[in-house]
Amino acid sequence: MASSQWYPPSPSSASSDSMDDVLRCAVCLENYSDPRVLSCLHSFCFTCLESMTKLGPSRRHISCPICKKVTLVPSPGVSSLPNDFKLEQFREVLMRQSTNSDLSEKNCDYCMARSNNTTAEFHCVHCALYLCTECHERHSSNTQLASHQVVSLKSSSELSDLCCRHKLYPIRYVCQPCSAALCTVCVLEHDSRHSLIEIDRSMVEGRRKELKEISKVLNMRLNEIINREKLLTTIRQQQQSNLNSVQSAIREKCSSIISMVRETENKLLSEAAKKMELHVHQDGELHVERVRIEALQSEIRQVLSAPSYSTVLSHGDLLQKAKTVTEHTLPGPVRTPPMISLRFEPTSDEMNIGCLSEIRGDGDIEMSEPSTKRVSSILSALSPSKTKHKRLKGHHELTFPNTPVATSTSGATVSSPSKTSSTTPSPPSSPTRPTSSEEVKPESTERATVLLTIREQGGWPGRISQPCAAIFLPSRELVVAEQNRLQVFDATTKQSKRILAWGKIQPAGLALSSIDHNLVITCKKDLCVKVMAPSSGDILSIWGSFAGPAGIAVTSCGHAIITDTERRCVTVHALSDGTILRHFSCCQLSFPYSVAVYSDLIIVSDSSDDHVKIIDSENGTVRSSFNFTGGPYGHLRRPHGICSTTDGNILVADRDNHRVAMFSTDGKFIKNVLTRHDGIKYPSHLNLQTDSDRLVLVESNSAGLGQNGHFCVKIFHVPGMCSASTSSQQTNNN
Incomplete structure (x- = not known):
């Protein structure tokens, strides 16, 4: 159903009563809410038509309350009926005209009754009449009318705020619990338990002054935040540049170490292969002798397997070859060759790639007033020309102690170093100590x-x-x-x-x-x-x-x-x-x-x-x-x-x-x-x-x-x- 909207009576609005009848629904007798047109061209509220379809004998037919003509409702329902846009436009035009006429210059109603046009400067809310200065004095001096609420049209125009509900009445009060602006009519409908404050120029000016002051503070805070964001952006860029340089140094150092390790690998592999070649010669001589003996053995087995004596006697040279082989001296006794092992020197069994150390500055950067000067000084301190001498907290540098890369030696029958070995070299010296307290280990030999x-x-x-x-x-x-x-x-x-x-x-x-x-x-x-x-x-x-x-x-x-x-x-x-x-x-x-x-x-x-x-x-x-x-x-x-x-x-x-x-x-x-x-x-x-x-x-x-x-x-x-x-x-x- 359409919500009721009450307009207080006034002489200026009395002529619009007939217009209001046109804008009222014939079913709910209230202002139209989403008007829809039937086939008979009569309009009714959407909610009213919905109710009629539910209460009627058929949901597909609506009988017009005015002309009784039956309208067939499409299958989607009442929502498919056309909107009455002309009626909506007519209501908006009428409302604007009413508002403009109310804001225009008014004449005194008492003087108009005496055929005298005098500009009104006051308005009596109870009488709903406009008064000039002279009639206002007479109105106020009357004992029966003295209690009426009279509003100055000049002060109302200065405030120039009209009630959003009651378009013709200015806002005069503020409800503290609700923080709502009210006109005189709203006060009658409002909760009587709430406390109201009458609006005056000093209150408005005071609130404007407070808003201006807080706006200045917010602007200062906003500028400080912007300056800090700029500072953080600069620091972030420097940190990223520092990180890139450190990562590049790490990659370069590790690449050089990897290259040296590969060279050492190839060298050791080649040296091990050469040592193995020293024992290949003896193995080859034995292999030749073995092949010759196996060939003679095969021939002898063939002769021995022949059934005739002539075959055995005809191979006298075979016996001579066999005697020659038996009389030949072997290359020598088989000696166990030395085993090849890999031994790392204790002084170089670790590759010291480097360590990260933190260089602390003067502490965290604090923003102080005036923030703009402070930020500008910090930004100038962060300029590339000065970062050589001023390091911020969090700046890292990479150090590479000059420790030799691990090398290995090979030799015969070498075993890994043991604790009992008297020839074990001293352990490697510790690398350069970091500059940060976070990287320094306790000097005590026993840990807590x-x-x-x-x-x-x-x-x-x-x-x-x-x-x-x-x-x-x-x-x-x-x-x-x-x-x-x-x-x-x-x-x-x-x-x-x-x-x-x-x-x-x-x-x-x-x-x-x-x-x-x-x-x-x-x-x-x-x-x-x-x-x-x-x-x-x-x-x-x-x-x-x-x-x-x-x-x-x-x-x-x-x-x-x-x-x-x-x-x-x-x-x-x-x-x-x-x-x-x-x-x-x-x-x-x-x-x-x-x-x-x-x-x-x-x-x-x-x-x-x-x-x-x-x-x-x-x-x-x-x-x-x-x-x-x-x-x-x-x-x-x-x-x-x-x-x-x-x-x-x-x-x-x-x-x-x-x-x-x-x-x-x-x-x-x-x-x-x-x-x-x-x-x-x-x-x-x-x-x-x-x-x-x-x-x-x-x-x-x-x-x-x-x-x-x-x-x-x-x-x-x-x-x-x-x-x-x-x-x-x-x-x-x-």
């Missing part, structure tokens, strides 16, 4: 092994949530400091045994007191130090007031050493009540992250300065500072966790080099304890067990990543570390 790994993230027991530190307890348990709690694990089975102070702390550093074996925690949330019982989780004491507490270490005499990253200082406190014993505010500290102690030395990792600094615990002076490790790694890169060993060495978690390195107290590099080849990544905290070779390592890369960062806790068995284990009183933070 992973005993336990905790990497499942989450808040449930047994899972970790952004760990920052971990230490061993004397009870062979492992305490992991997480985002807002401490969790105790079995250090052997990885089973979660208990959770301490859930939601009550936000740890930054973790240490263990050697006096009473209580946990000492620096808290980022409360900016203090809390002492906790590891068995129950009870808070035993709270002391201190810090700006950015981070690292903590506890000495055997009951002193707590704490680093403050905000105040850039190191303080020594009494563990019992937090009394400040010493305060070292050194201008050489930029971001003191972690701390450890050995004898009278305080060891601090300065992550911002990429240094490890040794401070005198008596006067606070910096005795030494180091960051150069030598070898392929070069400098320290964001050193985080540190701890000291009983023999005075320092273990440093070199975070961005993905390794744990050992140094002496004078800054001399000793060795790499763990590297990326041992499966570590972003080490941020470490702790050694006192009486074993076990090292616990916390891996964390949470900068800007939140829960999606890299978090992991691992326990390693590092051979030979028992003698260099950290005392429990020297346990440190992350």
